[in-house]
Amino acid sequence: MINPVPAAKSAYAAAGVDIDNKMDALNAIKTMVGATKTVNVVGGIGSFGGLCRLPQGSSRDTLLVSSTDGVGTKLKVAVMMKRHDTVGQDIVNHCVNDILVQGAKPLFFMDYVGASKFDGNTFRQIVSGLCKACKENNMALLGGETAEMPGLYPANEYDLVGTIVGTVSRKKLVTGQSIRAGDVIIGLPSNGLQTNGFSLARRVFFDLCQMSPRDKLPGTDQTVGDALLTVHRSFLKPVGRLLDNNIKINGMAHITGGGFQDNIPRVLPKAVTAEIDRTTWPVPTIFKFIERQGRVDHDEMYRVFNMGIGYVLIMPKTSLLCMKTVFKNIRQPWYQIGVIRVRKSGAPQVVFSK
Secondary structure (H helix, E strand, O other), rough: OOOOOOOOOHHHOOOOOOOOHHHHHHOOOOOHHHOOOOOOEEEOOOOOEEEEEEOOOOOOEEEHHHHEOOOHHHHHHHHHOOOOOHHHHHHHHHHHHHOOOOOOEEEEEEEEEEOOOOOHHHHHHHHHHHHHHHHHHHHHHHHEEEEEEOOOEOOOEEEEEEEEEEEEEHHHHOOOOOOOOEEEEEEEOOOOOOOHHHHHHHHHHHHHHHOOOOOEEEOOOOHHHHHOOOOOOOOHHHHHHHHHHHOOOEEEOOOEEEOOHHHHHOOOOEEEEEEEOOOOOOEEEEEEEHHHHHHHHHHHHHOOOOOOEEEEEEEEEHHHHHHHHHHHHHHOOOOOOOOOOOOOOOOOOOEEEE
């Protein structure tokens, strides 16, 4: 019997990049990605560029709004847990919130996955999360890039970045410039750390406290790993309802890296201050643990983390009644966390009353 000669391994594969492995995985996720197709998508995936028309009824005053971001070191927790189906949801929802602050609704999303060595199973899990969140936010996963670069990324790790494009009519654009003293500040609760502060969180849990992802987070029924991998929430549904009902919103902020002190001033006009009362909402256990065990300064916690408030709305008091009705109908929790005050001089800022 003559034994078959094994196929020669390509020089590129021997150098660490297996093109066949990558193409097999890309073909395997085409059906999954195709399920995110919306009525505005033109053609399918696989071309050098994705095609998407503006929504029907768009006018010359329709603006495109775009944003790019990454998941950051939360990916290290996903690698530790060998669970990669949540980080795709994280990046989609994060980007949705980033353009939502200007009143924009998502149109399509594109992703970038870079790794030292391509792993088909990990890739499929990532894409499953991307697709899940895209469908929940009513937008298409229009395409992306998958890069295998041995020597650039650490072994068994990867990077995940996303770009979103959405639309808003010029007359409905929310800029923050209409914010005035007396406006109320409404906070919508987060699910946890979202996608920020993970370098500090990992240091506290895994270096200082020597915990494993499977240990229980004290004071909760969750493991540390599950608590850290809790999906970054999209605020499109509750905020979209307010926008669709033409409820007056003067400004919005997504509480990401930089916390309250750096994100809220991004939408404040000159001569005002956002005064936040930190006693108006319950701070989740995970933040209290990090502050106590990491001996982190209390004010620094509010600059590194969202502390339980993932999204902020700034609106006139006259909008409150309508907002309450909308949020009651969709069971959206909220907290009145502060007020806008006059600032006589200097740049806009956040101050804490308590």
